[in-house]
Amino acid sequence: KQEVTQIPAALSVPEGENLVLNCSFTDSAIYNLQWFRQDPGKGLTSLLLIQSSQREQTSGRLNASLDKSSGRSTLYIAASQPGDSATYLCAVRGSGGSNYKLTFGKGTLLTVNP
Amino acid sequence: DTGVSQDPRHKITKRGQNVTFRCDPISEHNRLYWYRQTLGQGPEFLTYFQNEAQLEKSRLLSDRFSAERPKGSFSTLEIQRTEQGDSAMYLCASNEQGNYGYTFGSGTRLTVV
Numbered sequence: 152k153q154e155v156t157q158i159p160a161a162l163s164v165p166e167g168e169n170l171v172l173n174c175s176f177t178d179s180a181i182y183n184l185q186w187f188r189q190d191p192g193k194g195l196t197s198l199l200l201i202q203s204s205q206r207e208q209t210s211g212r213l214n215a216s217l218d219k220s221s222g223r224s225t226l227y228i229a230a231s232q233p234g235d236s237a238t239y240l241c242a243v244r245g246s247g248g249s250n251y252k253l254t255f256g257k258g259t260l261l262t263v264n265p
Numbered sequence: 266d267t268g269v270s271q272d273p274r275h276k277i278t279k280r281g282q283n284v285t286f287r288c289d290p291i292s293e294h295n296r297l298y299w300y301r302q303t304l305g306q307g308p309e310f311l312t313y314f315q316n317e318a319q320l321e322k323s324r325l326l327s328d329r330f331s332a333e334r335p336k337g338s339f340s341t342l343e344i345q346r347t348e349q350g351d352s353a354m355y356l357c358a359s360n361e362q363g364n365y366g367y368t369f370g371s372g373t374r375l376t377v378v
Binding site: 193202249 | 308368
């Protein structure tokens, strides 16, 4: 059974700092990995999708990497801003029998202080 | 198309009442999913439709839960005889068949009092 762990559970940084969020998964047989952002009481907004054959994806100040063999992904946020404050969720889509399901981590709660 | 729509955004109900939620996926997406998220946890899979066929139901979905997707368009999730443990955010998502990412809706926050 796939398990996804996100470290740290919470992170507080001053504005302008670069930061890294970590995600690890136990089964390397995945189709893709997706990073989401969730604001309090809201739904999920997709940030980046990395296919299993890719090593990284970039969108603006965000860069996500994937090391499938070691079961790890990182989300790098450059020059953080208060508006980046949210919970960041990592989700993997397995390539086994139920290959349409996402397995989520519990998320990292990010606070960027002005 | 403005994305995945869910209605209502919030629902407060008394224990024992029935509730129904609606999800309108992105029109060209043939796959639709329901997930449930409790406080401090990541979303957990509930059920999956490909077109109008419900292809999997999680063990989290007790007999009090039923989901439909008539004609492969919008979907409804009904909870009968609600319990306090049903209080959660119910999230709907859709995508196309293939290695595509998910698009989630804004969710329905259910509070059972």
